[in-house]
Amino acid sequence: MDGYKVLQVVKTDPKMSGIPVLVFSAKGQPEEVEKALGLGAAGYIVKATTKINEVIDKMKAVISQRPVQQELKHYNVGIRADGHDAKKLSADFKLGDFKCPSCGGEMLLELIPDFSHDTPWFSGKFFCPHCSK
Numbered sequence: 333m334d335g336y337k338v339l340q341v342v343k344t345d346p347k348m349s350g351i352p353v354l355v356f357s358a359k360g361q362p363e364e365v366e367k368a369l370g371l372g373a374a375g376y377i378v379k380a381t382t383k384i385n386e387v388i389d390k391m392k393a394v395i396s397q398r399p400v401q402q403e404l405k406h407y408n409v410g411i412r413a414d415g416h417d418a419k420k421l422s423a424d425f426k427l428g429d430f431k432c433p434s435c436g437g438e439m440l441l442e443l444i445p446d447f448s449h450d451t452p453w454f455s456g457k458f459f460c461p462h463c464s465k
Contacts, residue, residue: 336371337446340455343372344406344444352394356387407443407454408461425458432460 333341335355342348352374357364360378368376374394377387411418413429422429430439440461443454 336367339368339371339373340444340446352397354390354394405445408440409443410438410440427458430458432463435460435463437462 335357339353339355342351342353349372353372355368355373355376356379357368357376358379360381365376374397375390377390411421411430413419413422418430421427427439431437432439437460439458441456441458443456446453446455
């Protein structure tokens with residue numbers, strides 16, 4: 333798991349999402365910084381060009397700030413039970429035709445962008461919007 337994936341996991345977990353994360357990286361390209369900040373990082377520090385007192389100042393600044401809840405992009409998608417590989421997906425993962433086992437409501441697929449890949453990539457999970465299971 334790379335640092336982007338760790339950051340994504342932390343920021344999408346309700347128990348950890350309020351923890352400020354500073355990224356320490358050898359990479360300093362604008363797209364790397366933008367990717368980390370887009371995933372919810374509180375700051376970005378390039379190891380080779382940052383002095384220790386600057387790191388300490390940045391850490392103090394982040395700790396002293398009120399936590400900012402940043403909503404990460406995610407998408408909730410419904411799956412048609414008769415669409416393409418839907419039956420195979422439902423059978424392979426025991427999803428019961430995408431019906432919630434608790435309330436019988438339609439299950440949705442939550443997709444969260446995974447910026448650790450060069451191409452569009454997502455992590456996903458099925459959930460019930462009616463009973464949150």
